Amino acid sequence: MSRLENKVAFVTGGSRGIGAAIALKLAEDGADIALTYTSAPAKADETVRAIEKLGRRAIAIKADNLDAEAVESAVKEAHVKLGRLDILVNSAGVYSMDTVDALELKEFDRVMSIHVRASFVAAKAAATVMTNGGRIISIGSNLAEIVPFPGLIAYSTSKAALIGLTKALARDLGPREITANIVHPGSTDTDMNPANGDHAEGQRARMAIPKFGQAKDIAGLVAFLAGEEGRFVNGASLTIDGGANA
Template sequence: MEDLKGKRALVTGAARGIGAGIAMTLAERGADVIITYERAVDRAAELVDAIRTKGRRAYAIQADSADAAAVKQSVDEASAQLGGLDILVNNAGVLFSNPLEKMDIDVIDKIIAVNIRSVVLASKAALSHLSEGGRIISIGSCLAERVAIPEVIVYSMSKSALLSFTRGLARELGPRNITVNLVHPGPTDTDMNPADGPTADFLRSQIALGRFGQVEDVAAAVAFLAGPGGRHITGTGLVVDGGINA
């Protein structure tokens, strides 16, 4: 299925994990894809090569999502490389857990800068490049509306902020036929949260389906919202959490 054929996508923070899966799925659906990465240069290069074997254009841009100038520059550069943008996926994110009283201010600032500010700035930068009918899709969290585990207060707050941002921006961009949505993953088997990690058994016990999600599960939801099937969906969030919030 190539329902995204000819579309031009930027996926932030996509050298590995959920971001890499999203980038590959969009390419498999027909899109040309640019990714940003911070440090994982080798993995970014491998992903670009893999996408190109699908016959798609692909590039990687080094950009620290905590750096406001780098965020804007990466969006402008991606648009220049592809001749415009149709899809922006705000995937870059960080997770630090600690009791609030023990959390350093620099860690709090990092979470806010990457998980909130970079989403706002990348979306703002994309507005001059997105075509009519474009898509902005941000990666939230099942912890955005229900803080089911301790010591993730600031992370949960950062993902919750995307709810109001998404709803407000959907109102602003509706007249341009640009949709704005969230995808909320639950526990997903990645380097950040492996299915055999120290908290995995506890998390599985909280999930209705009793298993971790796979990267492909989240990527499929993003591809759906980016494609024709998502044309009348905006200002909302699609939860892909196996029922942890049921």
């Protein structure tokens, strides 16, 4: 039996990048998948088809993390259509770069809403239907722990806030053996931050292993937390960044 056989995972932002890699890895491990997308239906359909080729069920639901009602509705829809919910992965995210003097309040609010409020909404909705022993895993950033250059005030603040949310969820849901953990990727080769991008060399210079990670690296750590081996890891922040923060 696969390690996640008969489990259902809900992955926000699962149409591309790290989110898609997580959705595919959890499916490889036996889980059925519900994923959300905002503006890339073709990518979402592509990920669904790839999951179905693995012999797993998959659905894609359009839900913008800025819309709390849409996020809550998506969790409920996934539960109804797939019959249960065991794993929540808060992966949807955006990058924002402005210094405090230039950052507008509406942009700060947008980043906080996408990363923090939506993760709270998804976790609250999931917890009402999640089986005991479930998993909540959020994707943070190594930039929540160390801010190595200016312009990260909205991004780093939002990712740091996810640490507090994770620890609080671990306490609130621990009696049901539902764990909550956060994974902090460093520089990862995606459309958002390509390994051949304009700022890639500066990122590599910070790293003990001077190369970008792959989305599958992040997905592997998430899969560990989602599986039986991760059952006693709770309230933890796990950094996977090639030693950039070492």
